[in-house]
Amino acid sequence: IGHTQAAAGVGGVIKMVEAMRHGVLPKTLHVGEPSPHVDWSAGEVSLLTEQREWPALDRPRRAAVSSFGISGTNAHVILEQAPHLVEGPADTEPEATAPLPLLLSARSEQALRAQAAALASRLDGEPTVRPIDLAYTLAGTRTVFDRRSAVVGRDRAELVAGLEALARGEQAGAVVVGDGRQVSGRLAFLFTGQGAQRVGMGRELYASFPVFAAAFDEVAEAYRLLTEESLREALDGESVHGTGVAQPGLFAVEVALFRLWESWGVRPDAVTGHSVGEIAAAHVAGVLGLEDAVRLVVARGRLMAALPEGGAMLAVQAGEDTVAPLLAGREGDVSLAAVNGPSSVVVSGVASAVADIASALKEQGVRVRPLTVSHAFHSPLMEPMLTEFA
Template identity: 55%
Template structure:
């Protein structure tokens, strides 16, 4: 129901016409059972719609004019044209291709949160054909985030249902993460160090994400001024090629990790995911310092390249040892 239209004169007619185009139906003219005798209805092709009828599809878009006369003489006229058909949506990532999905549940109060978990559990149990990824998308994008929230994270439907059951019983499990108004959740990013590199890392995301591609290209361009070979050629090299072998040289290993990790951070950032805490190991420390704003890209790239060259120039054949012991115990073992 729309009251005095005023500045919104015609909005009801616009909504009606959009729906008419969408459904391919010309709606019946309301309150016009007796056409006015002032108009000669036999002259021309204009007629009232005494009944709803099909609006046939032809070789051009459907079009309609909407006129409205509102309060105090407000009037509006607009011509509406049918929008192009949307392309058929294709699912690019199947649920079985995802390592895990989050089901986010939110409510006002702990009891309401548990109730939401029970209701969602029952709904999914009754509808076994629902895809976990689709449920995750709807929960994350179409629900309000209230004072009490929890995320159930798992790789398959059975594990997600088990997490919901745990949440409904106020239990705890590694797959269930909670947040409240007085204890909100915190996000931390940990950037890895040397040893995690692999040939082709970032290639698929570079092709699929403009944000990731821009960030990676920018970092690689800056590092290329410090390196003897274009970094992206090394990253995306074919196995067995000369460029592929360079990835195992420390100077290129650390540069490649720095570039990919910075680009991943920018990709998450473009989707609104920003961390409360940043941590890094080895070259990952430089990534953390850069994305935190401590080092600009030019300084960070120069540091990464210099660090890689120095470490690569060290005497070959060394080793690394990790000792799980306290300082005093280690000092005693090192004595003499």
């Protein structure tokens, strides 16, 4: 192929994949005669001085590709011909293993229903149209308009039924399944806790969306009245990682994000949160007014930041049942700070105790990762702030 430098290896792969695809052994280029330093009589290896047919045998074709880098780095790979896929009759469908989504959008609800009717007719009347191809085209090549819907089904019949239900206007703007039932459409927002902050967070959103900016400014003004400081300026520097700034900063961004989604018509049925995210959830749900919520967040961050630094937090790739026995008898030093999922928990507490638990988990083959924090949040080390916080 020539001196293609870094692309030599992948160039060789492409060449041999195409050779196997077409059943052709391509001639070796730029070779007038075999090297005299190789005993060609020993064995059955020979140069391809002319292009030859690559016959089909009772085994897949195989080829080796080597790329010899000028730095001395050599890479080698063996390729094997892919199994030949036999196309069945056009009116048969492979057995589905997972639901397939058809994503629709239009400028109006009437146009959306018309599109669903047209797709249902085509999918039902033209066996050569494969559902997976239709799903790919709708998802990747169509213009996205304001009115949207999705139909989900495991096979052609379910998808046609769902499209027909959408065309009748029964489920416009919803997700439907093959028999016309609406998928449980309950939407939840989860607000994150400390650790998600970053320098300049929300800056581009603030500049791009007036709704976001207005909501952020409301929180920032309440923050200024309590602290006499600029929240926006604090978020644009490394001080964002300090507990006293990170918590109100996250609260402001999360509330502003909620108001932005809300302005687009995306309204959750339920909200929940982790750590300081609980306060954001309480505010947007109407449990706490803005001034009260900001006052609570500022006090929480100030009191936590005032505690002696130290302690540690550890992310553990295991379930609660694995970690709980290691916490027994250490209730005053360390605790289970968060259960993020069936195989993801966080341990928090005195640094030495957390280190002991980390060592014990590693011996069991469990992956752990220390978190970069100033304090051991959600642990017994937070108790000295509780009275004043209450």
